Amino acid sequence: MTAEQRDEIEALIAQVALGNQTAFSHLYEATSGKLLAVCLRVLNERAAAEDAMQEVYVKVWSKADRYQVTGHSPMTWLITIARNTAIDRLRSRKIDRNIADYSERIAEPGPSPEQSAVAASESRRIVACLDELEADRRAAITGAYLDGKSYKDLSEQFAVPLNTMRTWLRRGLSDLRECMSR
Amino acid sequence: MTADLTPDDKDAMAAEYALGLLSGDDFAQAQHLATTDRGFAQSVTNWEIRLATLTDELEPEKPNPASKKELLAKLFPNPKPTSFWERVWVWQAAGALSLLLLAVVLVIDFAGQPTATGPLYTAEIVTEAGDFRVVAVLDKSTDEVFLTRTAGAAPEGRILQVWAHGEGEPAISVGLWSEGDTIRLPLPQTIAAVEGVLTLGVSEEPPGGSLTGSPSGRVFGTIDITGVTGRI
Numbered sequence: 001m002t003a004e005q006r007d008e009i010e011a012l013i014a015q016v017a018l019g020n021q022t023a024f025s026h027l028y029e030a031t032s033g034k035l036l037a038v039c040l041r042v043l044n045e046r047a048a049a050e051d052a053m054q055e056v057y058v059k060v061w062s063k064a065d066r067y068q069v070t071g072h073s074p075m076t077w078l079i080t081i082a083r084n085t086a087i088d089r090l091r092s093r094k095i096d097r098n099i100a101d102y103s104e105r106i107a108e109p110g111p112s113p114e115q116s117a118v119a120a121s122e123s124r125r126i127v128a129c130l131d132e133l134e135a136d137r138r139a140a141i142t143g144a145y146l147d148g149k150s151y152k153d154l155s156e157q158f159a160v161p162l163n164t165m166r167t168w169l170r171r172g173l174s175d176l177r178e179c180m181s182r
Numbered sequence: 183m184t185a186d187l188t189p190d191d192k193d194a195m196a197a198e199y200a201l202g203l204l205s206g207d208d209f210a211q212a213q214h215l216a217t218t219d220r221g222f223a224q225s226v227t228n229w230e231i232r233l234a235t236l237t238d239e240l241e242p243e244k245p246n247p248a249s250k251k252e253l254l255a256k257l258f259p260n261p262k263p264t265s266f267w268e269r270v271w272v273w274q275a276a277g278a279l280s281l282l283l284l285a286v287v288l289v290i291d292f293a294g295q296p297t298a299t300g301p302l303y304t305a306e307i308v309t310e311a312g313d314f315r316v317v318a319v320l321d322k323s324t325d326e327v328f329l330t331r332t333a334g335a336a337p338e339g340r341i342l343q344v345w346a347h348g349e350g351e352p353a354i355s356v357g358l359w360s361e362g363d364t365i366r367l368p369l370p371q372t373i374a375a376v377e378g379v380l381t382l383g384v385s386e387e388p389p390g391g392s393l394t395g396s397p398s399g400r401v402f403g404t405i406d407i408t409g410v411t412g413r414i
Contacts, residue, residue, distance in 0.1 A: 007394070011394060011395070011396045014353075014394065014396035014397045014398065014401075015352055015353055015396055017383075017385075017397060017401040017404075018345055018347065018353040018381065018396075018397065018401060018404050019381055019383070019404045019406070020347060020350075020351070020352060020353055020381075021254075021258055021350060022350045022351070022352070023352065024257075025250075025254070028250055028253070032245045032250070033242025033245065034237075034240070034242045036242070036243040036244075036245045037237070037240040037241060037242050037243045038237050038240060040243055041237070041240055049243075050245060050246055050249045053245065053249065054249060054252065054253045054256070057253055057257075058253070061257055064401075065400060065402075065403070066400070068397070068398060068399050068401075069399075069400050070227060071224065071227045072227060072230065072231060073231065075234070076230060076234040079234040079237055080230045080234055083233075083234070083237070084202070087202055091202075126232055126233075126235040126236060126238075127235070127238065127239075130236075141201075142236060144201045144202075144203055145201055145233050145236050146236060146237075148202065150203065150205075151203055169198075169203075170194040170197075170198070173194060173197045173198075173229075174190065174193075174194060176232070177193065177232070180232060
């Protein structure tokens with residue numbers, strides 16, 4: 001995404017926060033393709049993904065005023081809402097489970113320098129850093145993020161005790177963070 | 183509880199929280215931290231930013247056009263929003279009366295004399311939590327808006343900025359509100375020309391105002407003033 005596209009989406013979100021319906025329509029045009037792809041990747045079913053995406057935009061409409069204080073870049077904010085909404089739906093098919101609500105987070109006015117740094121320097125490096133991880137740990141992280149797998153699911157998949165699985169994944173995440181920030 | 187967590191533990195927990203891997207007591211603890219501990223909340227956001235790049239390689243999919251229509255119909259079922267007064271009578275008739283009194287006081291106070299030459303509209307901008315409130319009086323006789331803060335303020339080192347737009351129009355800045363409980367701002371020409379629904383909003387911004395032409399900080403709230411007509 002270019003800086004201009006980023007700024008444009010940011011400006012649209014700001015207008016949406018002020019209740020501008022036309023801006024909301026433009027925001028949908030500019031971002032729904034990507035968000036549908038995210039929902040589809042998680043839910044694996046077109047109708048369910050379109051449904052989830054509608055819920056995503058209802059949230060965007062009602063929470064746009066919170067965007068600036070979350071410290072996200074505009075696309076990561078939208079993608080996080082889409083991913084969490086889709087994962088919630090995926091899990092509610094199986095088991096009722098509570099997931100982190102990004103909206104109830106304590107917030108700073110505007111992104112902190114640290115967050116801007118995270119957004120700018122790390123964004124392109126996760127793939128390279130994932131490649132550095134052991135295959136199992138990599139699969140566990142993407143399984144949790146994109147397939148909504150729980151520790152229980154993962155421990156069954158890798159045939160290890162649940163606590164071992166948790167230690168593994170936490171180590172994998174710590175390695176990932178270390179790699180991305182260097 | 184949190185004292186026995188090392189910074190590494192906390193960051194790992196933030197990652198697990200972002201991934202939605204926590205349950206039971208761990209989930210409750212993380213949720214508590216996310217709402218009370220800025221460092222932790224920031225770690226969660228940082229993880230969300232890192233993890234979102236896992237979707238980088240996903241190619242956009244074309245949504246069904248019917249999906250957008252359905253969404254817009256769901257969100258904006260009635261093109262004409264409920265008026266301020268309709269909403270107010272339901273929950274706070276007494277409050278509305280005091281708004282009106284305040285409006286009169288403000289106009290007399292600011293303009294030096296009661297105005298009877300143009301329509302006067304009052305509205306209140308309130309956050310969902312009610313921790314920030316601004317009473318706005320729109321005076322079409324002079325095309326000015328008077329604003330009074332009745333609760334809350336801009337965070338330390340930030341100022342307030344007032345925005346407005348007509349229906350379907352982009353919001354533009356009406357002016358900066360750097361200090362004081364009350365302010366009088368002349369309406370920009372495009373806003374003064376609005377007839378029908380005029381939306382007012384207030385955001386918090388860096389000193390000097392937003393650099394983007396749109397709100398760049400938290401938007402406290404907006405209010406639609408309906409039935410706005412021009413000067414008499």
